[in-house]
Amino acid sequence: MVNVDKGILVECDPAMKQFLLKLDDTKALGKKFVIRDLDETHLFIAADILETLQDQVDGLMDKLSFPLAEK
Numbered sequence: 001m002v003n004v005d006k007g008i009l010v011e012c013d014p015a016m017k018q019f020l021l022k023l024d025d026t027k028a029l030g031k032k033f034v035i036r037d038l039d040e041t042h043l044f045i046a047a048d049i050l051e052t053l054q055d056q057v058d059g060l061m062d063k064l065s066f067p068l069a070e071k
Helices: 014-026 047-064
Strands: 007-011 034-039 042-046
Touching: 007 047, 014 034, 014 042, 014 047, 042 047
Parallel strands: none
Antiparallel strands: 007 042, 034 042
8 A cells, every 4th residue: 555645845954954843843833744754954744834834934034134234
């Protein structure tokens, strides 16, 4: 028997992977979305959560970045 899961392969650095796993563990996006933890830089995630996940990651990046003031 063959099982097929529709998803998206995500490649990221280990720090971002830990952030994604934390979102998955806490169900911060409303449900678990990690289908398979493949290795230290790859996750296989549910395809239907991609847009919400991108918004969450963009919000994190906005918090971590700071504007450069021109002099």
